[in-house]
Amino acid sequence: MADDTEARLKAVPEPTTSPEGGDGYLERRTLRRGSAGWLLLTGLGVAYVVSGDFSGWNVGLAQGGFGGLAIATVLMGAMYACLVFSLAELSAILPTAGGGYGFARRALGTWGGFLTGTAILIEYILAPAAISIFIGDYVESLNLFGLTSGWPVYLACFAIFIGIHLRGVGEALRFSLVVTAIAVLALIVFALGAFTEFDPSNLDDIAVDTTAAGSSSWLPLGLLGIWAAFPFGMWFFLGVEGVPLAAEEAKDPVRSMPRALSISMGILVLLALLTFLASTGARGADAIKDAGNPLVVALEGNSGLSWLKTFVNYAGLAGLVASFFSLIYAGSRQLFALSRAGYLPRFLSLTSKRKAPYLGLLIPGAIGFALAAATGNGPRMLNIAVFGATISYALMALSHIVLRKREPGLERPYRTPGGIATSSVAFVLALSALVATFLVDKDAAFIALGVYAVALAYFAFYSRHHLVASAPEEEFAALAQAEAELSRD
Numbered sequence: 001m002a003d004d005t006e007a008r009l010k011a012v013p014e015p016t017t018s019p020e021g022g023d024g025y026l027e028r029r030t031l032r033r034g035s036a037g038w039l040l041l042t043g044l045g046v047a048y049v050v051s052g053d054f055s056g057w058n059v060g061l062a063q064g065g066f067g068g069l070a071i072a073t074v075l076m077g078a079m080y081a082c083l084v085f086s087l088a089e090l091s092a093i094l095p096t097a098g099g100g101y102g103f104a105r106r107a108l109g110t111w112g113g114f115l116t117g118t119a120i121l122i123e124y125i126l127a128p129a130a131i132s133i134f135i136g137d138y139v140e141s142l143n144l145f146g147l148t149s150g151w152p153v154y155l156a157c158f159a160i161f162i163g164i165h166l167r168g169v170g171e172a173l174r175f176s177l178v179v180t181a182i183a184v185l186a187l188i189v190f191a192l193g194a195f196t197e198f199d200p201s202n203l204d205d206i207a208v209d210t211t212a213a214g215s216s217s218w219l220p221l222g223l224l225g226i227w228a229a230f231p232f233g234m235w236f237f238l239g240v241e242g243v244p245l246a247a248e249e250a251k252d253p254v255r256s257m258p259r260a261l262s263i264s265m266g267i268l269v270l271l272a273l274l275t276f277l278a279s280t281g282a283r284g285a286d287a288i289k290d291a292g293n294p295l296v297v298a299l300e301g302n303s304g305l306s307w308l309k310t311f312v313n314y315a316g317l318a319g320l321v322a323s324f325f326s327l328i329y330a331g332s333r334q335l336f337a338l339s340r341a342g343y344l345p346r347f348l349s350l351t352s353k354r355k356a357p358y359l360g361l362l363i364p365g366a367i368g369f370a371l372a373a374a375t376g377n378g379p380r381m382l383n384i385a386v387f388g389a390t391i392s393y394a395l396m397a398l399s400h401i402v403l404r405k406r407e408p409g410l411e412r413p414y415r416t417p418g419g420i421a422t423s424s425v426a427f428v429l430a431l432s433a434l435v436a437t438f439l440v441d442k443d444a445a446f447i448a449l450g451v452y453a454v455a456l457a458y459f460a461f462y463s464r465h466h467l468v469a470s471a472p473e474e475e476f477a478a479l480a481q482a483e484a485e486l487s488r489d
Contacts, residue, residue: 026470029340031333032355035249036173038256038263043177044246044326045264048239050183051131051323053275054295054316056382060232061289063440064225066203066280067218071226072233073276077269079429080237083393084265085416086400086423088258091244092414093403094476095253098337099245100396102473107399107406110464113473116395117338118455121364122388122448124242124331126381129368131324132157133378137292138317151373158365161325165332165361168354172329173246179322186315187271190295193308194278197301202284230436231386236272238389239323240264241396242330245337258414332360341471343463383444384451387437391452393430397423 036044060069090103098105098113100120105113135157136149147153165172204217212222219225243261247253279288279298288294295312299305336357339349352358371381400423403410416422438445467474 029349031248037251038259040173041260042263043180045240045243047176047180047322047326048242051319052235054319057232057235058288058294060229061285064229065206065220066285068225069229072229076233082422082426084261088261089414089416091257092254095247096472098473103399104395105473106477107402114459119388119392120334123385125364126385128324128327129371130378130381132372135320154372158369162361162365166356176326179318183319190312191274191278193305194282198281205284206286227436228439230433231440245330245333254413331364335360341474342467383441384448387445387448390434397427
C-alpha cells in the first residue's frame with residue numbers, strides 16, 4: 001500500500017510551471033527546527049493574548065454590562081477552549097508552519113486553505129499595527145523620554161522588535177517569555193491589590209436601558225447586549241490559536257504542541273477571571289467601561305495603592321510589547337507558509353542564514369507601520385483583526401470536523417476530548433462571534449471583507465494556478481488525495 005501511495009503521489013501533476021519550484025526551492029525556505037520546547041511555546045500562547053487583559057475587554061461593559069460581558073466571556077472562553085483542543089489534534093497530525101492554512105488545505109481544499117490563511121493574516125498584520133498605537137499612548141502617558149504617541153514611536157516598535165526576530169526564533173521566543181512573565185506577574189499583583197477594594201454592588205452599577213428586551217441591573221443593555229459583547233469577551237483569549245504556527249520550529253511538536261496549547265489556555269482563563277472580577281469589583285463597571293487603561297482606573301479610589309497604579313502602568317506597557325512581539329512572529333510564519341506553497345508571491349518565504357523569513361517579517365512590518373502612522377485608529381484596526389480571526393476560527397473548527405468524518409483512520413497522536421462535538425461547539429460560537437462584529441463596528445467588518453475580496457481575486461485569477469506541490473502542506477493534501485484514489489480502486 002505504501003508503494004502504491006508513493007506512486008500515486010509521483011503521478012500527481014505539479015501545480016506549478018515556475019522554475020522556482022525546482023531543485024533547491026525548499027532549501028532556501030527553511031526554518032530553524034528544534035528551537036522551542038513546550039515552555040517557550042506556552043509563553044508564546046500567553047504572549048499573544050496578555051495585552052488584552054490590560055485594555056480593550058472593558059468596552060464590552062458598555063455593550064452588555066457586567067452580566068452581558070460575563071456571559072459573553074464564558075461563551076467565548078468555551079469557544080477558544082474547544083478550538084484549542086481541536087487545534088491540538090490537528091497540529092499533532094500536521095506540525096508545519098502553515099497552522100490553520102495547512103489544516104484547512106487538507107480538509108477543505110485549496111480554496112479552504114487560502115480562505116483560512118488569509119483570514120489569519122488579516123488578524124496578525126492588523127493587530128500589531130493597532131498595538132503599536134497603544135504602545136505609543138502608554139509611552140506618552142508615562143512620559144517616557146519625553147516622547148508623544150506618533151510615528152517615531154511606531155517606527156521604533158517595528159524596527160526594534162523585528163530586529164530581534166531577525167536574530168532567530170530562539171532569541172525571539174526567550175525575549176517574549178521574559179516580557180510575558182513580567183506582564184502576568186503584574187496582573188496577579190494588581191488583582192491582589194484590587195480585591196482589597198472589592199464591593200459586589202459595583203458590578204451592576206451601569207444604568208439600565210428599560211427599553212431593551214430582557215434588561216435588568218445585570219443586563220442593563222438587555223439580551224442583545226450579550227451578543228454585542230462577544231468580540232470583547234474574545235479579548236481575553238484572542239491570539240492563542242497562533243501557537244501551531246511555531247510547529248516547524250518546535251522540539252517534538254507532536255507532544256509539545258498539545259501540551260503548550262492546553263497550559264496556555266488554562267493560564268488565560270485564570271487571568272481573565274482575576275482581571276475581570278478585580279477591576280469591576282474595585283471601582284465599578286460604569287467607571288471603567290470606557291477607560292483606555294481600566295486597571296489603573298480601577299485603583300483610583302484608593303490613594304494607598306498609588307504605587308500599584310504606577311506599577312500596573314509600566315506592566316501594561318510590558319503586556320503590549322509581549323503581544324506586539326509575538327503577533328509579529330505569528331504573522332510572519334503564516335505568510336511564510338502561504339508564500340512557500342505559492343498562494344502568495346514566493347519571494348516572501350525566503351529565509352536568511354539565521355533561518356528567519358526576513359521578507360515575511362519586513363514587509364508586513366512596513367504595512368503595519370504605514371497603517372498605524374496613517375490612521376492612528378487602533379480600535380478600528382483591532383476590530384478588523386477580530387473579524388478575520390472569527391472567520392479563521394470557523395474554518396479551522398470545520399476542518400477538524402471534516403477530517404474526523406472523512407478520514408477516521410488518520411493517525412492522531414493526540415485526540416480532541418469530545419471529538420466532533422467539541423469542534424462543533426467552536427464552529428457555532430465562531431459564527432456567532434463573526435455576526436456579532438457587525439453589531440460593534442460595521443465599517444471594520446466591511447473593510448475586512450474588502451481586503452478579503454482583493455485577496456480572493458488574486459488567488460482566483462493567478463496563484464491557484466501556480467501552487468508548489470513540494471510544500472509540506474501541499475504534499476500532505478496530495479497524500480490524502482492519493483490514498484482516496486487507492487481506496488476507490
